[in-house]
Amino acid sequence: MPADFNWAIGGEAGDGIDSTGKIFAQALSRAGRHVFTSKDFASRIRGGYTAYKVRTSVDQVQSVVDRLDVLIALTPRTIDENLDELREGSVIVYDGERTTMQGVEIPEGMVGLNVPLQSIAEEKGGAIMRNVVALGAACAVANFPIEHLDSSLEKRFGGKGQAIVDNNRKAARAGRDYVNENFDHEFDYDLETTDNDYVLLNGDEAIGMGAIAAGCRFYAGYPITPATDVMEYLTGRIEQYGGHVVQAEDELAAINLALGGARAGARAMTATSGPGIDLMTETFGLIATSETPLVIVDVMRSGPSTGMPTKQEQGDLNQMVYGGHGEIPRFTLAPTTVAECFHKTVEAFNLAEKYQTPVYLAADLAMAVTEQTFAPEEFDMDAVEIDRGKVVDDDTISEWQNEKGQFKPHALTDDGVSPRSFPGTTGGAHMSTGLEHDELGRRTEDTDMRVEQVDKRNRKVETAKEREPWAYREFGDTDSGNLVISWGSNEGAMVEAIEFLEEDGVDVRFISVPYIFPRPDLSEVINDADDVIVVECNNTGQFADILEHDALTRVKRVNKYNGVRFKADELAEEIKETLSQEITA
Amino acid sequence: MSSDVRFTDFKSDKQPTWCPGCGDFGTMNGMMKALANTGNDPDNTFVVAGIGCSGKIGTYMHSYAMHGVHGRALPVGAGVKMANPDLEVMVAGGDGDGYSIGAGHFVHAVRRNVDMTYVVMDNRIYGLTKGQASPTSREDFQTSTTPEGPKQPPVNPMALALAAGATFIAQSFSSDAMRHAEIVQEAIEHDGFGFVNVFSPCVTFNDVDTYDYFRDNLVDLGDDDDHDRYDFDAAKDKILDASKEYQGVIYQNENSVPYEEQHGLDSNMADIPEGAPDDAMDLVREFY
Numbered sequence A: 001m002p003a004d005f006n007w008a009i010g011g012e013a014g015d016g017i018d019s020t021g022k023i024f025a026q027a028l029s030r031a032g033r034h035v036f037t038s039k040d041f042a043s044r045i046r047g048g049y050t051a052y053k054v055r056t057s058v059d060q061v062q063s064v065v066d067r068l069d070v071l072i073a074l075t076p077r078t079i080d081e082n083l084d085e086l087r088e089g090s091v092i093v094y095d096g097e098r099t100t101m102q103g104v105e106i107p108e109g110m111v112g113l114n115v116p117l118q119s120i121a122e123e124k125g126g127a128i129m130r131n132v133v134a135l136g137a138a139c140a141v142a143n144f145p146i147e148h149l150d151s152s153l154e155k156r157f158g159g160k161g162q163a164i165v166d167n168n169r170k171a172a173r174a175g176r177d178y179v180n181e182n183f184d185h186e187f188d189y190d191l192e193t194t195d196n197d198y199v200l201l202n203g204d205e206a207i208g209m210g211a212i213a214a215g216c217r218f219y220a221g222y223p224i225t226p227a228t229d230v231m232e233y234l235t236g237r238i239e240q241y242g243g244h245v246v247q248a249e250d251e252l253a254a255i256n257l258a259l260g261g262a263r264a265g266a267r268a269m270t271a272t273s274g275p276g277i278d279l280m281t282e283t284f285g286l287i288a289t290s291e292t293p294l295v296i297v298d299v300m301r302s303g304p305s306t307g308m309p310t311k312q313e314q315g316d317l318n319q320m321v322y323g324g325h326g327e328i329p330r331f332t333l334a335p336t337t338v339a340e341c342f343h344k345t346v347e348a349f350n351l352a353e354k355y356q357t358p359v360y361l362a363a364d365l366a367m368a369v370t371e372q373t374f375a376p377e378e379f380d381m382d383a384v385e386i387d388r389g390k391v392v393d394d395d396t397i398s399e400w401q402n403e404k405g406q407f408k409p410h411a412l413t414d415d416g417v418s419p420r421s422f423p424g425t426t427g428g429a430h431m432s433t434g435l436e437h438d439e440l441g442r443r444t445e446d447t448d449m450r451v452e453q454v455d456k457r458n459r460k461v462e463t464a465k466e467r468e469p470w471a472y473r474e475f476g477d478t479d480s481g482n483l484v485i486s487w488g489s490n491e492g493a494m495v496e497a498i499e500f501l502e503e504d505g506v507d508v509r510f511i512s513v514p515y516i517f518p519r520p521d522l523s524e525v526i527n528d529a530d531d532v533i534v535v536e537c538n539n540t541g542q543f544a545d546i547l548e549h550d551a552l553t554r555v556k557r558v559n560k561y562n563g564v565r566f567k568a569d570e571l572a573e574e575i576k577e578t579l580s581q582e583i584t585a
Numbered sequence B: 001m002s003s004d005v006r007f008t009d010f011k012s013d014k015q016p017t018w019c020p021g022c023g024d025f026g027t028m029n030g031m032m033k034a035l036a037n038t039g040n041d042p043d044n045t046f047v048v049a050g051i052g053c054s055g056k057i058g059t060y061m062h063s064y065a066m067h068g069v070h071g072r073a074l075p076v077g078a079g080v081k082m083a084n085p086d087l088e089v090m091v092a093g094g095d096g097d098g099y100s101i102g103a104g105h106f107v108h109a110v111r112r113n114v115d116m117t118y119v120v121m122d123n124r125i126y127g128l129t130k131g132q133a134s135p136t137s138r139e140d141f142q143t144s145t146t147p148e149g150p151k152q153p154p155v156n157p158m159a160l161a162l163a164a165g166a167t168f169i170a171q172s173f174s175s176d177a178m179r180h181a182e183i184v185q186e187a188i189e190h191d192g193f194g195f196v197n198v199f200s201p202c203v204t205f206n207d208v209d210t211y212d213y214f215r216d217n218l219v220d221l222g223d224d225d226d227h228d229r230y231d232f233d234a235a236k237d238k239i240l241d242a243s244k245e246y247q248g249v250i251y252q253n254e255n256s257v258p259y260e261e262q263h264g265l266d267s268n269m270a271d272i273p274e275g276a277p278d279d280a281m282d283l284v285r286e287f288y
Helices: A017-030 A076-081 A117-123 A127-142 A147-160 A162-182 A203-213 A228-234 A251-263 A274-289 A317-322 A338-355 A447-467 A488-503 A523-528 A542-551 A568-579 B023-037 B054-060 B073-083 B095-101 B103-112 B157-163 B177-189 B211-217 B232-240 B281-285
Strands: A005-012 A034-040 A049-057 A068-073 A086-094 A111-114 A199-201 A216-221 A244-247 A267-272 A294-300 A331-333 A358-364 A372-374 A431-433 A473-476 A482-487 A509-513 A515-517 A531-536 A556-559 B045-049 B064-067 B088-094 B117-122 B168-173 B194-199 B218-220 B245-252
Touching (some): A005 A127, A017 A034, A017 A049, A049 A076, A068 A076, A068 A127, A086 A127, A117 A127, A127 A147, A203 A228, A203 A358, A216 A228, A228 A244, A251 A267, A274 A294, A317 A358, A317 A515, A331 A338, A431 B054, A482 A523, A482 A542, A482 A568, A488 A568, A531 A568, A556 A568, B023 B117, B045 B054, B045 B073, B064 B073, B073 B088, B073 B103, B088 B095, B095 B157, B168 B177, B177 B245, B211 B218
Parallel strands (some): A005 A068, A294 A358, A431 B064, A482 A509, A531 A556, B045 B064, B168 B194, B218 B245
Antiparallel strands (some): A005 A049, A199 A372, A473 A509
């Protein structure tokens, strides 16, 4: 395991926890260290416990672990909430002068650093800088050169003027100095820096970036946790490329606006979370039947209904694979890392246009709000290819017109893919509808044409199964009879769990699947394995059900649905225990 | 766009299945005339409709068209126009489609003020589901689902529009063919969201709001030299006057700035590079 360092700041929502955490994470990233962040937050704006956690190492970190080295506790509850993760020797920085923190007891075996954060901040220009003083204190504990904070303070406060930036820098140094001067405890942390060059971003941002790179120019959405960051990212940026973001009156309008944009020929997208997907499902069928290319992002959270809006879950898989009345050809992709959010978004647009279908992009809260470091080359813009599929223009349209000069947008083709004419194309005027239609797009109840159109639309999926790679990512010992399969954001935790398992002498083969529908055929590897465990953040094992159906065999399941993502060490324990169990019906 | 387009060019070769005598025939003819008169042709026109008798219109017209889901034609139309402002966008709906299931979208489409035309074929009844009360049905109008009448006052669509900040409000009567086409044409020419509520009688299920009723009761504001369409208060008075049925342009905001202009939308978003934009690595670098 990499020698990693785990740090958190916790307090009440509104205390600036998020931005303080981000400043620290960014400083570490700019110092050439890998960073993985996670957030505990409640569904409220002010008050309520919230925390920002940072795990950092010189090696890549891909998950959270059950351990905290340094905790900045702005409220007594912060200590209680993190008791499970605090260990012997963990350092708790707190301000004993604050009324709420007076009399706080530091648990036995841990090191309490009572730092007058507020007084120091006031001396340096304002109580508001309390958190930055704490950051300075953390730098002293971690032996992390405080200069690395400077540029992230500049990025955060530069807009408010140089004086504010300078005050914050002084506040950070005062926090560091206070710790160095007042505590003679030896901290054996050493956050070495490297010359590596990283970027730090979360899944929602990577999706937005992928959309722009892929030529998405029209986005319509309605704010919903945890998908709103996609919209916030695109707002102000997409315009620079001639695009537009519109905040709709509801999800129904959002997807219909996006549908309009797509029919006009734009690459269009909407993003939402479970409750929004429910509302959009009405239009989803229309999109598929009218063969409109559209990317729909579902950043999953705990459901059903309003569930737990700020907590993790992968419970919408069935909705994305089966949702909607009637039978609907669609694609469902599930990026497995933050970087994959970028790549899969680009791929989603290409699939949508090549096959003229709606494409679900299944992200989840754990990935969407988690900032992670990557080498910038992982977002290789030169590698982005845009395939608009079978688009006809003024010159080629005649090949797809009938003897009366009418365009056939739903022509029956061998591969199931019909020609597409963007509005404005001469001779391409046609009707698009959710009603069953003939080749011209006109309503029909002709029984033969009905069958032919259903078959044609489904043929696109068959064609795509043949033409696209539907690859999966593989880790661990490929010869092992212990096969673990997961989808979505569980990959990072599982990759690290493999190392924990190795230490215990357990080998596993791990397959991370980024395609839900269609998906790679895993029936052979499943049947060849001695034990198969499917890991997912839901109660029933929705992907496990699908794989059992594919492979006609039973698999074991590791499910987590308390609202918290898998932690690598915890997952390793679960895998070990599950391997020893018999399959029960 | 060609100047020699005739309104019949907007006609498809599908025969309408509307009941003989349905007001929707006249409503559609007026829309096609207005489109031709304003210099549009089928290949630069996008017609969107929802569900119901009105929803069939895209099938009977010839243009780029979308037949959407119930009540949600307006957002589709707005999306089309935003993505390609060069297109002439016309949305058609019924009173159920627009003022019941789509009422939310109607209010927001009005305030968004996208430069498109919204024609509502208002027959004050649900036709395609065979005669139930609609949001514009009279309070005592007896139907299969409201044997004693809806017992709720009808929606006043023009009042809704005015309150939401409409920049163009008009009303017409499908049977008064020339006037109807003229009014739709004015709506097309308006810079912003042109809303036309069209009395389009249902001869099968509505025996109250009939052709004769509208002929006898319609007051044409075009004949009224005193009505100033740019006067908000005058418009408000007409709109809230429940004793009369008006025809003509009731309100127009001279200072209307369409959404696309406010947001600088002037290009066809279908035109994109073949790969990522040249400066796309800047998007990555931002996360440094």
